[in-house]
Amino acid sequence: MSALKLQGKAILVTGSSQGIGEAVALRLAEEGADIVVNYHSHPEGADHVVQQIQASGRKSVAIRADLGLVPEVQRLVQESVRALGRLDILVNNAGVEKNADFWSVTEADYDLVMNVNLKGVFFVTQAFVRHLMERKRGGKVINMSSVHEELPFPHFAPYCMSKGGVKMMTRDLAIELAPFGITVNSIAPGAIETPINSKLLHDPAKLNALLDNIPLRRLGQPGDVAGVAAFLASSDADYLTGTTLFADGGLLWNYSEQ
Numbered sequence: 674m675s676a677l678k679l680q681g682k683a684i685l686v687t688g689s690s691q692g693i694g695e696a697v698a699l700r701l702a703e704e705g706a707d708i709v710v711n712y713h714s715h716p717e718g719a720d721h722v723v724q725q726i727q728a729s730g731r732k733s734v735a736i737r738a739d740l741g742l743v744p745e746v747q748r749l750v751q752e753s754v755r756a757l758g759r760l761d762i763l764v765n766n767a768g769v770e771k772n773a774d775f776w777s778v779t780e781a782d783y784d785l786v787m788n789v790n791l792k793g794v795f796f797v798t799q800a801f802v803r804h805l806m807e808r809k810r811g812g813k814v815i816n817m818s819s820v821h822e823e824l825p826f827p828h829f830a831p832y833c834m835s836k837g838g839v840k841m842m843t844r845d846l847a848i849e850l851a852p853f854g855i856t857v858n859s860i861a862p863g864a865i866e867t868p869i870n871s872k873l874l875h876d877p878a879k880l881n882a883l884l885d886n887i888p889l890r891r892l893g894q895p896g897d898v899a900g901v902a903a904f905l906a907s908s909d910a911d912y913l914t915g916t917t918l919f920a921d922g923g924l925l926w927n928y929s930e931q
């Protein structure tokens with residue numbers, strides 16, 4: 674049997690009760706890691722993920738937190754460390770989006786998207802990095818960005834702005850944290866079949882228009898993204914930092930005239 678890539682690693686995956694985060698948590702556990710499953714609104718989903726991981730012989734706990742609140746993210750990291758003994762890797766996966774015309778965006782929706790997708794990522798990472806510094810250990814940060822860190826997405830302005838912020842956070846922290854042996858990379862998924870996309874999945878006209886934009890002619894599956902996360906979490910990616918890997922079936926750079 675080949676050695677597991679993440680044997681004995683302790684990993685926190687935010688937003689892992691469903692969607693891409695769930696697939697990432699399960700895949701990292703398959704590679705041998707112990708996992709903290711963080712959730713906000715779906716305790717039953719989180720428990721289900723935890724049970725599957727425990728059944729495979731790894732440690733796992735579910736911890737609820739509102740990632741938009743700094744004391745909550747600090748508690749999340751503290752409780753994760755208590756549960757697993759330490760943390761080696763952080764996957765900043767949790768994210769939300771709101772569809773609205775620019776001129777109708779409410780302050781509440783703007784704050785929700787920015788707080789979870791950008792401020793939350795910043796302060797979870799800060800708490801994780803402080804933990805690594807206390808223990809004098811290196812580690813890895815993996816951010817779930819989006820093709821929309823590059824690509825405009827009309828009617829989703831705050832979402833795109835948050836992902837643009839994650840892109841620059843990835844680059845900036847990669848440089849600042851390199852001397853501490855901490856790498857920071859992002860994954861930019863395209864259109865993946867998850868609950869965040871449920872409206873689109875049930876609208877055949879919109880779905881077909883989207884498929885026309887994807888050179889590989891299919892939506893991505895959460896597992897397509899989880900495989901990239903497993904690579905970035907492994908020692909195979911030790912020399913990568915400040916980079917975004919696109920998992921989008923070619924969506925971002927698609928252009929043709931026919």
Ligand code: BGC
Binds near residue numbers: 826862864873
């Ligand atoms: C968004 C989806 C969108 C996809 C492709 C993702 O970041 O969350 O709503 O369908 O990008 O545009």
